[in-house]
Amino acid sequence: MAVLIYAENWEGKFKKLTFELASYGAQLASMIQTQLVAVSIGEVADEELLKLGNYGVSKVISLNHPQLQSFDSRQITRAIAQVAEQVEASALVLSANNSGKALAPRLAVRLKAGIASGVNQLPTSISPFVVSKKVFSGGAFASLTINTTVKILTLLQNSMELKEQIVSCTIERFEPTLDGGLTSPKVLESHKHAGKILLSDAEIVVSGGRGMKSADNWAPLLELAELLNAATACSRPISDEGWRPHDEHTGQTGKIIAPNLYIAIGISGATQHIAGVSSSKCIVAINNDKSAPIFESAQYGIVGDAAKVLPKLIDALKVIKNK
Amino acid sequence: MNILVCISNVPDTTVRIKLADNGATIDNTGIQWIINPWDELALTRALELRDDPSSGVKQVSVAHVGLVGAEPTIRKALAIGADNAYRVNCDPADAFQTAACLASIVKNASFDLILCGIESSDYNGSNVGGMLAEMLDWVSVSGVSFLKVENGSITVNREIDGGRETLQVQSPCVCVVQKGIAKEPRIAAMRGIMQARTKTIAVSEWNGAESLTTVASYQPPKARPSCKFFDADSPEKLLEALQNEAKVI
Structure with missing residues (x-):
């Protein structure tokens, strides 16, 4: 046995x-x-x-x-x-x-x-x-x-x-007995995302939604992720709009993840999004709408605009890291 | 080439699940039933291929394992454009039983390609496609995010940990499909809804296939403690909590 x-x-x-x-x-x-x-x-x-x-x-x-x-x-x-x-x-x-x-x-x-x-x-x-x-x-x-x-x-x-x-x-x-007559799928091409922390492997994930307002506003989110050694993710509208690649889409129909820490920035928290992240050990939400459903799933929250909160959060994190 | 799309009948993904009989069952009152979202995308892609003459796809069928109550969902698949449908009259207890019932349909027909959604939004198992392939002794490819058929030749993209592979697959095969397979699910037009009324749903009786697992009881998700708010001007307090209280950074 x-x-x-x-x-x-x-x-x-x-x-x-x-x-x-x-x-x-x-x-x-x-x-x-x-x-x-x-x-x-x-x-x-x-x-x-x-x-x-x-x-x-x-x-x-x-x-x-x-x-x-x-x-x-x-x-x-x-x-x-x-x-x-x-x-x-x-x-x-x-x-x-x-x-x-x-x-x-x-x-x-x-x-x-x-x-x-x-x-x-x-x-x-x-x-x-x-x-x-x-x-x-x-x-x-x-x-x-x-x-x-x-x-x-x-x-x-x-x-x-x-x-x-x-x-x-x-x-x-161990030598397995395999059927030599079976045809296996043939690999024509293979792509690897080199050097990126995989969303499924990451212990910390920083994720952005519509509250980020534009694809051009992603730099601070990426900086925060880098400081935390985190992978980056996004909600469905963001990948649908092409602001971020599809493999970052987290939610029911995208990737389902369970990191130790999930930081949702400007994500309202639709049922379908929560379905993809509800197993996270700790969820932090930053959103300018206090009644956004994401706060029901979050352990910690900040009510505020992503563009204003992110730089302050990054500065505070740098202070801690330099200690 | 003939494609079979396996469809599951699931509660609308926005409903809040309520338990009944002390967690012995799910309370079905007021639930709206839909085609499992991934199966709907699989069906959409199958129909796109059938409507493209260069693919060589002639017919798209759908199959469902369930009781007569699921027929509105099957009719919806027909209204969207599937040519015909199969239903095995069995209320399956698990993926094994579902796959065994589906296998009985496949063995009595001639399909070249079977599409299954990556999981059903109710039991989140991700098992039926692979089980069906093993029962039929067919090749299966999981995590398919792109599917092309040209003159009957099948090319797929498969998502792997940290990347993607493009594969050429020989029929017959089972593809378990996920995000990317189709952009938006196809919506039934009035003409499709009218036509669906005259399309056939071939019903077969349960073939005696057993289940290997049973649900002993359901529990509601653990209530999360209410959110602790920090001032937007002092994010260092949040970081402190993450370090010392939650211990996640």
Whole structure:
């Protein structure tokens, strides 16, 4: 028996979310009194793989197969399912990111496993297996019972504290049996946004809405973000108007994020916007309308015009940083 | 090429969800039901392709798993322009059951491309598309933000962590689509509404597919403490609170 996590890598390196996953997996494994195993796909140096041992992973199963080099969810599903069967995984945990969302449902069918997606806490009970998840885009929570022997969970990014737990960790190579006759999607082009803090990875996000008045007023917002080492986001009208790129749109139909701190500047807080940010640990709102709904979701607020408040906030932050 | 768009029937995204029977169920009174926003965008893109002769797309169908009460939503999809519709008469308990019902429709028809929205705005699962693909043993691409079909050849953009890939995909395949797939959802015109009345909704009975999960109960979201306001002229007080109270900077 084991809890199995899918330890995704980015060009051979793990990210914070990989260790969040391990931290979650280790606590889940101790609840069901079993070991924590990780599966890694692609070329990752042993030194990197062994870092998982700092977060409770006692075994890493490493796969490197030419047919797994491009992200074909059908092939990767087969490979992970074979590992899950070999270690007799009773629970499989993936990140609720792009690849986790692509793999988890396929694995659920392959392993006949019930799935709870986008969880942000440990199960409340193991037998029956009950875990809480957000539904109606944050309008309610559901206690979901998984009725199958194997359970699959996807974990929201930034919802789990890293919990160091050093254990002795071994690496095992695994050769999956793949169907050579299957045609994978062919990658024609690939774009990477280099050097930018990813919205999904960011612990702090600074976001602007209509109250910023014009695309030309974004400089102070960007300066604030840089000072805070934050990613930048925006509300839907802003990306629709082309003031900011579409990949910054945060909200129900855009990106759904859960940073530690979300600073909403000139955003009124429509239901659809809140749906994308309601899991943030702390929301700060700066808006000139005291009755704006954003203040219902915010922990801290300043009533004022963005153009006037931002420079003062930046100055105050510089004072703190220079201390 | 024939496209199937899977549509979910969800509460209007602006309604405040109310619980009933001590959280055992959702209170449905007064809720207006709509096509799940992402599915509506998927349908819009499918129709754009069908209306473009160079795409090779001949027909766009929609499929829904649900009871007869969802038919107004299905009629709306037909009014927007879908050619025909399928409904499996089953009130699904989870994504697995929904996908299994959809698979039964697909196995008895000939579709080359299936589009599903990235998630439904009610259960936020993001599971049906991938499950359906695995049940059919088809290729699936998730996070699709752009879809082009030319003479039956499919090109998509897929959003990945920190970037984007352009892929060429062979049919049959399932594309799970998200923001970017279409600009604005297409709106039904009077002519479409009239035509929708005579289009067929093929109803099939539940095929016995089971669910793997059940909702034990619902809880309202935790009430957030009321907002603490700071004076616009002293933002240092806000920063102090963020540092010492919330401990987030």
